[in-house]
Amino acid sequence: xxPDDSVLWARSAEGDTGAFALLFERHAKAxxxxxxxxxxxxxxxxxxxxxxxxxxxxxxxxxxxxxxxxPWLYGIATNVVRNRRRSERRYRAALARVPAAEPGADFxxxxxxxxxxxxxxxxxxxxxxxxxxxxxxxxxxxAWSGLSYEDAAFALAVPVGTVRSRLARARGALQELDRAExxxxxxxxxxxxxxxG
Amino acid sequence: MSSELWIPSPRDLxxxxxxxxxxxxxxxxxxxxxxxxxxxxxxxxxxxVVVTAAALLATPAFGLRDRIVNLFAAEQPERTRPPELIxxxxxxxxxxRPNESTGVVAGKARIAIRLxxxxxxxxxxxxxxxxxxxxxxxxxxxxxxxxxxxxxxQIGGSTSTNSAPVPGSRDQTVFFQGDTTLxxxxxxxxxxxxxxxxxxxxxxxSKPIDAGFFLYLLPKSHWKPGKxxxxxxxxxxRGQRLARDRVGSWFRDAQRGGLAPPPKAFNRLWLLVxxAAALLAxxxxxxxxxxxx
Numbered sequence: 001x002x003p004d005d006s007v008l009w010a011r012s013a014e015g016d017t018g019a020f021a022l023l024f025e026r027h028a029k030a031x032x033x034x035x036x037x038x039x040x041x042x043x044x045x046x047x048x049x050x051x052x053x054x055x056x057x058x059x060x061x062x063x064x065x066x067x068x069x070x071p072w073l074y075g076i077a078t079n080v081v082r083n084r085r086r087s088e089r090r091y092r093a094a095l096a097r098v099p100a101a102e103p104g105a106d107f108x109x110x111x112x113x114x115x116x117x118x119x120x121x122x123x124x125x126x127x128x129x130x131x132x133x134x135x136x137x138x139x140x141x142x143a144w145s146g147l148s149y150e151d152a153a154f155a156l157a158v159p160v161g162t163v164r165s166r167l168a169r170a171r172g173a174l175q176e177l178d179r180a181e182x183x184x185x186x187x188x189x190x191x192x193x194x195x196x197g
Numbered sequence: 198m199s200s201e202l203w204i205p206s207p208r209d210l211x212x213x214x215x216x217x218x219x220x221x222x223x224x225x226x227x228x229x230x231x232x233x234x235x236x237x238x239x240x241x242x243x244x245x246v247v248v249t250a251a252a253l254l255a256t257p258a259f260g261l262r263d264r265i266v267n268l269f270a271a272e273q274p275e276r277t278r279p280p281e282l283i284x285x286x287x288x289x290x291x292x293x294r295p296n297e298s299t300g301v302v303a304g305k306a307r308i309a310i311r312l313x314x315x316x317x318x319x320x321x322x323x324x325x326x327x328x329x330x331x332x333x334x335x336x337x338x339x340x341x342x343x344x345x346x347x348x349x350x351q352i353g354g355s356t357s358t359n360s361a362p363v364p365g366s367r368d369q370t371v372f373f374q375g376d377t378t379l380x381x382x383x384x385x386x387x388x389x390x391x392x393x394x395x396x397x398x399x400x401x402x403s404k405p406i407d408a409g410f411f412l413y414l415l416p417k418s419h420w421k422p423g424k425x426x427x428x429x430x431x432x433x434x435r436g437q438r439l440a441r442d443r444v445g446s447w448f449r450d451a452q453r454g455g456l457a458p459p460p461k462a463f464n465r466l467w468l469l470v471x472x473a474a475a476l477l478a479x480x481x482x483x484x485x486x487x488x489x490x
Contacts, residue, residue: 030207046214
């Protein structure tokens with residue numbers, strides 16, 4: 001049985017690089033997709049993923065409540081995306097040491113597929129960018145990444161009530177924007193299954 | 198969700214990239230220092246800045262404001278019991294109002310400024326509080342703190358503070374001294390006829406005196422017409438003028454009355470003129486005698 005996140009985090013805090021690598025493998029996909037959904041670029045998301053975990057390692061003396069490792073990583077990712085230029089500057093030397101990608105057999109198909117996904121996301125991001133930044137953060141964490149209100153509140157270091165109100169305002173604003181672009185008013189789906197406050 | 202907000206489903210990293218990034222992460226975290234090391238350094242640096250700033254901000258409360266700035270510029274005043282002579286000096290001071298005592302507490306006199314001046318000796322500015330909340334100094338009394346800025350011209354002898362000035366002599370020492378109660382005062386500027394100026398520190402003496410004092414030795418280069426002092430100004434921390442006292446006429450009057458140094462020094466080369474004339478006369482006499490025979 002694999003140790004849970006809190007155990008791995010505690011071991012990481014003591015300098016156990018193996019434990020931290022396990023955390024990386026466990027949550028890389030979630031953070032990678034979160035970064036992609038914030039910037040709309042797969043390649044950039046890959047670099048941001050590395051930055052998020054390098055930043056987490058740098059701050060490994062942080063005491064985290066049980067079950068809050070992933071929300072905390074989301075919080076770091078939110079800050080890294082927000083201060084993307086500064087983050088990339090800080091880790092420029094580290095990013096320069098990332099080994100180059102080796103094309104696989106199905107590389108061409110995969111590249112086309114990913115380019116298509118990026119194009120589809122770009123429109124959603126254009127609409128989302130019209131919201132205030134704080135509402136964007138809450139919306140992407142709760143609606144797109146499936147964090148609960150409580151976890152999103154932990155990630156953003158704000159009260160749960162603030163998450164609820166920002167999310168409600170973001171949904172309302174997105175529906176208004178959508179309607180203004182001539183689309184039929186459609187219900188923005190609830191994320192109650194995952195976003196429980 | 199609206200079709201316009203459809204987003205692609207989560208994907209794994211491209212094949213091989215997760216392993217590559219994991220390997221990269223392992224190698225990078227091996228290079229990083231212990232967590233908090235940078236932050237601890239930052240905290241230590243911030244604490245140092247805060248302590249230094251607090252110390253500098255607290256200095257006015259101890260009457261040390263400009264003494265820190267002036268640490269190497271002048272002799273530091275000593276906290277000594279006032280000598281009997283100084284106490285008598287203060288006790289004999291009179292207020293501007295007739296028949297009213299200054300109320301000076303002579304026993305609490307202290308040194309505000311003490312300068313060592315080559316060829317003169319020590320110049321000391323004593324200050325003492327008054328019972329009415331003001332103070333007296335060598336400059337005079339500001340018994341109730343009613344005067345925000347006071348200046349005084351002093352002309353001293355060549356060897357000691359007790360020697361009488363010789364009229365017309367250049368072997369004299371000229372001072373400007375004064376005080377201010379303006380709370381924003383931070384320095385003194387002396388302005389000259391040619392538009393130039395010099396700054397001199399203001400030494401702030403703590404409560405109950407709570408006033409700034411200065412003592413400025415006027416260089417001989419500023420005794421000449423065109424370069425003489427015209428005004429003394431009190432400045433705030435940004436160099437903005439708070440008060441001004443015109444002193445030009447005092448200095449010019451003192452020069453005219455012979456109490457201050459003359460504007461121009463006697464050129465000793467003129468002593469050669471009679472000697473040269475005698476030589477010429479002797480030479481002419483010699484030539485005349487040879488011509489005669």
